[in-house]
Amino acid sequence: xxxxxxxxxxxxxxxxxxxxxxxxxxxxxxxxxxxxxxxxxxxxxxxxxxxxxxxxxxxxxxxxxxxxxxxxxxxxxxxxxxxxxxxxxxxxxxxxxxxxxxxxxxxxxxxxxxxxxxxxxxxxxxxxxxxxxxxxxxxxxxx
Numbered sequence: 001x002x003x004x005x006x007x008x009x010x011x012x013x014x015x016x017x018x019x020x021x022x023x024x025x026x027x028x029x030x031x032x033x034x035x036x037x038x039x040x041x042x043x044x045x046x047x048x049x050x051x052x053x054x055x056x057x058x059x060x061x062x063x064x065x066x067x068x069x070x071x072x073x074x075x076x077x078x079x080x081x082x083x084x085x086x087x088x089x090x091x092x093x094x095x096x097x098x099x100x101x102x103x104x105x106x107x108x109x110x111x112x113x114x115x116x117x118x119x120x121x122x123x124x125x126x127x128x129x130x131x132x133x134x135x136x137x138x139x140x141x142x143x
Contacts, residue, residue, distance in 0.1 A: 105115050114122070 109115065
């Protein structure tokens with residue numbers, strides 16, 4: 001609130017006690033106005049700060065959601081491009097392994113080196129013979 005202070009033209013000189021009292025009351029009025037307007041200003045600043053903070057939080061949440069959606073979209077697109085390449089690479093590696101294995105097996109066979117399948121077959125046969133021997137030994141020991 002603004003108070004209109006009328007300044008009178010000094011027609012006659014102001015007496016000492018009147019001047020001091022006027023100055024004192026003017027000072028008190030200035031302090032009172034500053035206090036009232038200061039409180040209103042602080043309340044307005046706090047309200048504006050609260051509004052700004054709420055807008056900032058909302059914006060942060062929106063940006064985080066947008067970033068997550070964008071990242072998920074990029075991840076799907078990259079996976080869509082990488083998976084076919086990976087599948088072709090795995091297929092090619094298996095084909096190369098198979099070809100190399102056949103060639104190496106063929107070379108080793110020429111030198112009389114048994115294949116993995118041959119060795120596995122022999123191990124199976126030895127296990128069967130061991131079982132037969134143990135079964136035969138137990139029967140003859142009991143008899």
